[in-house]
Amino acid sequence: MNPLLVKICGQTSQEGARLCATLGANLLGFIFHPGSARFVSPGLPASLKLPGVLKVGVFVEQSVNETAALMRAGRLDLAQLHGGQDRGFCRALGDILGPERIIKVIWPERAANLAGFQAELDEFGPLCGRFLADAGAGGGGHGRGIADAAAKLLAQARFPRPWLLAGGLGPQSIGPALAQFRQGVCPPAGLDLNSGVESAPGIKNETLLREAFAAINAHCAA
Template sequence: MTRPLIKICGITRMRDALLCASLGADMLGFIFHEPSPRNVDPKIARAVPVGGPLKVGVFVRQQADEILRIMEECRLDLAQLHGGHDVDTCEALGRDRVLKVLWPERYDSAASFEADVERFAPHCRHLLLDAGTSGGGHGTAIDFSGLDPERIQSSWMLAGGLGPSNVVAAAALHPDGLDVNSGVESAPGIKDETKLRELFSLLRNEQ
């Protein structure tokens, strides 16, 4: 099995960014949302070297102009849209630079979820399917049973309570990527080296 892309989100410390890069992370996520316990100091996000894992900014309330300003300031590669951003925002940022979050459990039917998948897929690099009905980083595991990967005809990533205990099961759904946050932490915004090493070891063994 080909290993999916791995994004480690909620990075707040340089030491964690460098550790994740050394373990083989493909993306590092930096949250720009002040109420979050994982809200990052922009100086740290900017200081993380470019040329390694892609640097992803997570945005909730910001509009396109502010997102673009932060992306330039912090030398970010991608924007993860975690709020009510629409297709126009995706286009303003550039489709190859956008991860658009959808919450499958928010929809009252498979048809309404698939309609949003079709609406956003042409305007973003990846769709990111998260647990719950809003927010993120809460540790709630996504309900795998409600996902039908065969019906998602676009590049997609999976998030929601992922960690060493369930990452192999998540990878078995063959997403293009996995987004890991609270499942590899010792406290919000503080990554746990043992959990990270176990996670990457499990995924390497599945290849």
């Protein structure tokens, strides 16, 4: 079994989700942000029965109660908070779901220094089960990797929870991205893939997916 967790985000169809699960995805992401080209209703994840695969709802602007309601309607396992939700939001949602079901997104590119970034991790560590580090200074879907200076912060930080690496990851960039953290303090526990394995927004490409998994396997075997 691959030691790295693999999350394929931006699922928009039953067929695409089943393909990703068959190829080895551990987590599937479903985006509930109306502004996204990959926006879906909770009916899609609710209709999927994929043993051993965790279904993740991605939330940006919803309230605590709206997020909890979508989690129930979609029969979702985890909630990914991708809108800069603050400590109070995370605590309130954790009181409903349990903090272990929360993935808190962070943006290392907006950190001024390692001390400030570490303080953010320590602040949210008790309120979530995992972190996800994304490119840019907010939002998602940037289609590029995390900047070098921010990657250095990630490699030096002491994560109180396992974390996933995101940011424009595809077959050609997975190996170099992971290599940055081989000697890091807390290497990533997994990867989050989206646009880098698509032929169009929301349309996962089987060839790119297979190549991505091959790149992950090659890195883990090295």
